[in-house]
Amino acid sequence: MAQREIREQFGFSVDTHLFRELGELLVGRDSTALIELIKNAYDADASLVVVRGKRLRYDDGHIVVSDNGVGMTPEVFRGAFLRIAGRYKERGSRRSPKYGRQYTGAKGVGRLSAHKLARRLTIKSIPAQALTVRRGVQALIDWERVENDYETIDDAKNGLDVFTFDVRHDQSHGTELRLEKLRRRWTSQALSTFVTQVASCRPPNELLIDPPGKLFAPEAFLGELTVSSQTDGDPGFRIKFEGDLNAGDDLWPLLLEQADWLLEISARPDGVRFNIQPSIAQQTSDHELRSYKLRREHPDPKNGPFFSARIYARVGRIGGIGERTAALQKFARASRGVRVYVEGFRVLPYGDGGDDWLYLDRDYSRRERSFEDPKLDAASSRLLEPVGTETFLMQGNDQYAGAVFMTGDDAASLRPVVNREGFVQDAAFETLRELVRNGIDLLTRVRAAHRNAAKQQRQSALKEDLQRAVSSSGTQTPTADPGERPSSTAPPSGDVSVNEDIKMSISVTRRQLKSLQSEFGSESEASVRLEIIERAIDYIEEAQKGDEGRATLQILAGVGLQLAAFVHDINGILGLAQSVRTLAVAARREDDATRRRSLLKDAEAAADELVQSLARQSSYLVEVVGPDARRRRRRLPYGQAIEPSLRLLTTSIRDRQIEVLQQLEGSARTPPIFPAEITIIMTNVLTNAIKAAGDKGRILIRAEPSSDGGLILRVENTGVKVDLANAERWFRPFESTTTDVDTVLGQGMGMGLPIVRRLLTEYNGSVRFVEPSPEYQTAIEIRVPGRRIGE
Known part of the structure; x- marks a missing residue:
């Protein structure tokens, strides 16, 4: 028996929740929504749009957007505004009817922007002059009623309160949108951000015109x-913000x-x-x-x-x-x-x-x-x-x-x-x-x-001033005494900072110069020689500024390299502190005496580890940025020079079960060096060695005096091998020997070894990768001479 087939009418229907879904999808933020409404005024050939916000921090706040554009007839309102994804702006050349502006608004976004901002929208639009009788349109759209009382958009026709009216000849054309029952009540900070974004929807005039001639x-x-496709007859477009939307x-x-x-x-x-x-x-x-x-x-x-x-x-x-x-x-x-x-x-x-x-x-x-x-x-x-x-x-x-x-x-x-x-x-x-x-x-x-x-011009000018003063005096340019030490980029090996020494010498010399100039007068023969000395001091002072800045930057860079490790360690310290608190609370609530003692013992162990971790970080920072870190150079026993860095890296060494061997000459001391600098040098070298050695690796630290009383330090490690033929690349900035992110040591940034080399240059020292001992894969050797070259 054949089945009976009946053709019936079926069709698509659209749920009223589409407004909400599309509003969230097509308009990203509140400021974008309001800007889209302003764009609609521009597309309607308005020359002025007024945007007024009132009581936006309160529940009864509202926003009014009014323009003097061409307005909407009832037919345009029905066929364009009320039609989702309408084709009104797609017709013809996609330009506005009066001034030929290129449309900026996206189809369908205008009413969805209103939906995103407010639960209720009132529209009043008066069209421009026409050959026939003008009729305006006024409508009230209650989005909550549309979405809650009606299931489909077809049913929601009764949810719109729309009427048309005759326009008097003296009524100005344009459109006004009133957004009420706003979906959010802005805080002061949120409102400030909203106003800033909306106010910047048009570029400031200062960016459009030539730069001011005085600047x-x-x-x-x-x-x-010219920032838009305007025609010659276009009067332009101006936005006026009022009330809570006034940007100041x-x-x-x-x-x-x-x-x-x-x-x-x-x-x-x-x-x-x-x-x-x-x-x-x-x-x-x-x-x-x-x-x-x-x-x-x-x-x-x-x-x-x-x-x-x-x-x-x-x-x-x-x-x-x-x-x-x-x-x-x-x-x-x-x-x-x-x-x-x-x-x-x-x-x-x-x-x-x-x-x-x-x-x-x-x-x-x-x-x-x-x-x-x-x-x-x-x-x-x-x-x-x-x-x-x-x-x-x-x-x-x-x-x-x-x-x-x-x-x-x-x-x-x-x-x-x-x-x-x-x-x-x-x-x-x-x-x-x-x-x-x-x-x-x-x-x-x-x-x-x-x-x-x-910089080059300043140094050249100072040098020329000095040479000119020397030439005009009729004297020969001074030459070095054969018995004097040749100049060197390294600082003296005394106990006082070279920078402080230079500053003090320059200050004293300038005072003496002023005294002598006053005593001999500007017309005397001695004044010419005094001027030569003054020019020389200027040149020395300018050059010294650069050296002083570099020295300070090296210390700061070293501290910066340790910041990653310090931050990770702080996170570990926070975890330990929380553990101590948890154990203490548990012990206080535990009734069983045996269990309480066990919890207190665990809390004591966690507290000890917490104190040790804080002590390691504190000692490192004291060594590097403490008051004595760069005040005086000292001859440090080898063990004392290495100990701060080892203490800082104790956790990393222990967690990896790395064996650290030290072969140090007991009574030997380093050449005079700032404690901050030797700590930075050792921390950077040992950090690389720990990463390269890996789990259950081995590190050898060997230090011995050189023939001139200097220091020869070798750090060797098992694990990763460095190719000696290509080893110089690791002394270039941002070339890191390690790429893995470590929660304690951080990720290599490629600045550790360049800083080590730069610090050693100040002492005529050197650092390089060398052939390791038979049981090791990599070795790095540091040499610091005991006497300056020429001594």
């Missing part, structure tokens, strides 16, 4: 920027006064140009800073993206403006980073707090060794060559304030993320990131080049 020379090549004073002019450098980028199909300028305030009579105009080919001249960028860079902290310093510092934090604007509207989150789309903060903290090749053309490469240690001048996002500007056509290859939070990170986005980062890296390179040139 930068007129060498900028971008001129006044515009401090951009004051912020630019703090800028030290200007970077401009123009990325077009025919190439990418960079303009890098120093501020006028940096120009001095002693050293003139130059501007650079550089060029490279565009990585994708066919598809783009294409853009213009204007970025200001600051070196150092905000300051020097009196009572407004605190306000400007807060404003600078809110305006930090490099933002992105498309058709004149900001694309969040780029340049927002916590965003690092250019990897500036990441690379600043990592101290990358080199920049990515900017691929400059041949002429630009000759104009600006790489500078040694240029990456040391890298800065994070906080030191930059600027933006990238694109029209819709320029950004055609960039695909927005579905929730309006930035772009999909595909090849086009990587091109944008690469080119902007190229510009910032080139700015850093220019700063490094100017710094080196200024």
Whole structure:
């Protein structure tokens, strides 16, 4: 028997919860939602939109967005606003009807943005003049009622309260959106962030016009920027924030006064140009800073993206403006980073707090060794060559304030993320990131080049002054006495710091010079010779500044290398402290005497380990940064020189069950050396040895005096072997002998051995990998001479 078939009508239905689901999916944050509503006013050919917030910290808060755009007729309201994913903006050229603006709003996002912000939306729209009788529309949408009282969107028709009305001839056109029953009550901090993000939806005028003439020379090549596809008859678009959404004073002019450098980028199909300028305030009579105009080919001249960028860079902290310093510092934090604007509207989150789309903060903290090749053309490469240690001048996002500007056509290859939070990170986005980062890296390179040139110029000027004074006096340039010691980069082997000695000598000599100049007068023959001495002191003092800074940085770098271990040890100490507390609480609550004694014994053992761990870290810090760490050089017994480092690393040695053998000459002492420096040297060398030796390995520490009374120290270990033919690479910065992350020793950063070598250079010493003893895989040898060369 054949089955009976009946054709029935079936169809798709859409649940009213779609509004909530799409609202969460298509609009990432509250500020994005409000910006989308502002974009709708722009798309409606408005010249002014007023955004007013009232009582946003309270339950009865509301937001009103009103514009003077072309408004909506009842037909447009029905076919565009009430239609999800409507095609209204997809028709024709995707441009607005009156001024031909390229549409910025995404289809369907406007009403969903309102849904994300508020539970109730009131709309009143009056269309512009038409040939027929004008009719406006007013509607109330209660989203809670729509979602809770109706199951499908078709059923929800009765949930809309809509009526139309005749428009009087004297009524102005435009649209007003009133958002009530807001979905959140903002705290002061959250409201501040919200207002900052919304207020920055349009670029500040200071980034669009030429730099102020009082701050930068007129060498900028971008001129006044056009950031949107405006036609000649377009009056422009202005946003006025009122009430709780008023962002306060515009401090951009004051912020630019703090800028030290200007970077401009123009990325077009025919190439990418960079303009890098120093501020006028940096120009001095002693050293003139130059501007650079550089060029490279565009990585994708066919598809783009294409853009213009204007970025200001600051070196150092905000300051020097009196009572407004605190306000400007807060404003600078809110305006930090490099933002992105498309058709004149900001694309969040780029340049927002916590965003690092250019990897500036990441690379600043990592101290990358080199920049990515900017691929400059041949002429630009000759104009600006790489500078040694240029990456040391890298800065994070906080030191930059600027933006990238694109029209819709320029950004055609960039695909927005579905929730309006930035772009999909595909090849086009990587091109944008690469080119902007190229510009910032080139700015850093220019700063490094100017710094080196200024330093050389200062030293040359001092030397020329000295030579000129000597020549004018008619005397010969002094030569060294044959009996004197030749000069050396190493400090004297006495007990007093060389830097303090030089400072004291310079101070005393200057006082004596002033006394002699007063006694003999400026016209005497002796005044010429006194001037020669003064020039020589200037030269010595300038050179001494660099040596003193390097010595301090070496100590700080050594402390920094230990910070990772210190942090991990602190975490271990915290765990021990918690264990002691847990055991003590358990013992207090335990009724059984035997069990209580056992718990107290465990607590005592944990407390002992806690004290020992604290003592190890404390002793290390005292040795390295204590008051005597660099006050006096001392001749230390070998055991005393090594003991602080071994004590610090006790836990690592014990946990790995490493055997440490010491072969030290009992009565021998090191040459005079700062305790901080020998501790840093030994800690770095032993840390590498522990990592290389591995579990149940063995380390040999052998120290003996050299023939001149110096020190020969060898540290050997089993485990990993170092290739002697390639051993020098490990003394280059950021070349690490270890790659594994260790919870106590940290991960190798490649700075330990370079610092060891630099510290030893101060004593004419050396460090190198040598052939190990038969039972070991790796050996490193340290030599510190007992007498300076020439003695």
